[in-house]
Amino acid sequence: MRITRIAASKLAMTVVAATVTMTLLPATVATAQPEAGSVVGVEALSAAATLPGSARAERLLYRSTTVGDQPTTTSAAVYFPPGAAPEGGWPVIAWAHGTVGLGDDCAYSVAGPGAVERDWAYLSTWLRQGYAIVAADYAGLGGPGEHPYLNGIVEAHNVVDAVRAATDRYTDLSTKWVVVGQSQGGGAAVFTARYATEFGGPDLDYRGAVGTGVPAYIEDVLQLLGPGMPPIALSSHLSAYVLYILNGLRTTFPDLDIEGLLTDSGRTWLDRAQTTCIGPLGDELSDAKPSLGSMFARPLSSIPNLHGLLSSYMGLPESGYDRPLFLGQGLRDTDVVTPETLRFAAVLVANGEPVTVRTYPTDHNAAVNASLVDSLPFVQSLFA
Incomplete structure (x- = not known):
């Protein structure tokens, strides 16, 4: 119902x-x-x-x-x-x-x-x-x-x-x-x-x-995302936040081809995050324990002018x-x-x-x- x-x-x-x-x-x-x-x-x-x-x-x-x-x-x-x-x-x-x-x-x-x-x-x-x-x-x-x-x-x-x-x-x-x-x-x-x-x-x-x-200043941290990240599982909430951010970028900038930066695993998790609330998604990530690096085929920094783009999207106003x-x-x-x-x-x-x-x-x-x-x-x- x-x-x-x-x-x-x-x-x-x-x-x-x-x-x-x-x-x-x-x-x-x-x-x-x-x-x-x-x-x-x-x-x-x-x-x-x-x-x-x-x-x-x-x-x-x-x-x-x-x-x-x-x-x-x-x-x-x-x-x-x-x-x-x-x-x-x-x-x-x-x-x-x-x-x-x-x-x-x-x-x-x-x-x-x-x-x-x-x-x-x-x-x-x-x-x-x-x-x-x-x-x-x-x-x-x-x-x-x-x-x-x-x-x-x-x-x-x-x-x-x-x-x-x-x-x-x-x-x-x-x-x-x-x-x-x-x-x-x-x-x-x-x-x-x-x-x-x-x-x-x-x-x-x-x-x-x-x-x-x-x-x-999340835009500074996101520049580090890519296949070269250490193969460690972060907290489930942090991984969920990253997936939500990637979905937000995909929604705001569809021409970026966010999916093209990801592995099959990354695309599966991205699609899962698009419809799943934070509690259940966190539980799924906690059980599967994927590393963020395993989700990327190419670094996020391969996007031209990544920092400027991220700053315009989520950078907090300083004045x-x-x-x-x-x-x-x-x-x-x-x-x-x-x-x-x-x-x-x-x-x-x-x-x-x-x-x-x-x-x-x-x-x-x-x-x-x-x-x-x-x-x-x-x-x-x-x-x-």
Whole structure:
């Protein structure tokens, strides 16, 4: 039954996307497309995707942007705190979630978070503080097309457009908002922080951002991928992240012929990653223990101007932030390259950006909740 509901939702969203982009007037004159942030549907959330403690929760379908600035339809979960909204409406936390996978049944608003205990504890804390939460799925997750994993500009558009759609739909939401994200979502929060004012325009009152477990300078590390890598099995999550990144590159830059760089084994794993959520994919990789080197027939660096291409795709902006940014990092985090994340924070400080940096003696998963002691008052000051 769950697969049937997901397939039905996918079909409905595809029909919506096709309708708004392909409906024709006489001859060949196309109708105007709905603007980014326009609501095109509302659905009930599954129990798995409903935040405990929320007084009301719904799934929004809305228009946004994907690869190549192309319009698309995507989705978001919206959670309301209990009680009556304050004057001016509930202030909004835009939640940028971590890696869940690439398949439609992995979408946050369909299956809920992969790290349920971690994320529900975190989001419930914000809810109890009187914030409504708008959790974007990102383009291609639970909607038409493929998800361009770690494409920061696309994710920023999706987060901003989710806030616009929610505040237009619900009159008890304030236009005052911040973005908060972890892991993949930490990077999405940083990109959103850089472009929120530009993408949101005067109708939204963006106040600042929180990012934890932010993956920084991944473009530097990816240049080392190839058949010459030592034949050792990395952690299953790291291998899954690489496969998701390769899928994201394939989606964003189809002319690169990513498959042509891979062995038969690599192509099999790449296709598997395209539809498999992070938990099951990690389990499969843990059982099979393939080395990354065995997946490559040629080095990734054989792509011309690889570093420039990767930087344009996932390189975190080092300047141009117009609102305060909080970065929290676990010092025992091995899911991201912690020294690179701290390097990014140092670059922002050196560039005079409005950044606050805190570290915690935790791993990747624990940092998000450990940061609350600092990020809660940080966000409260933004709304004050």
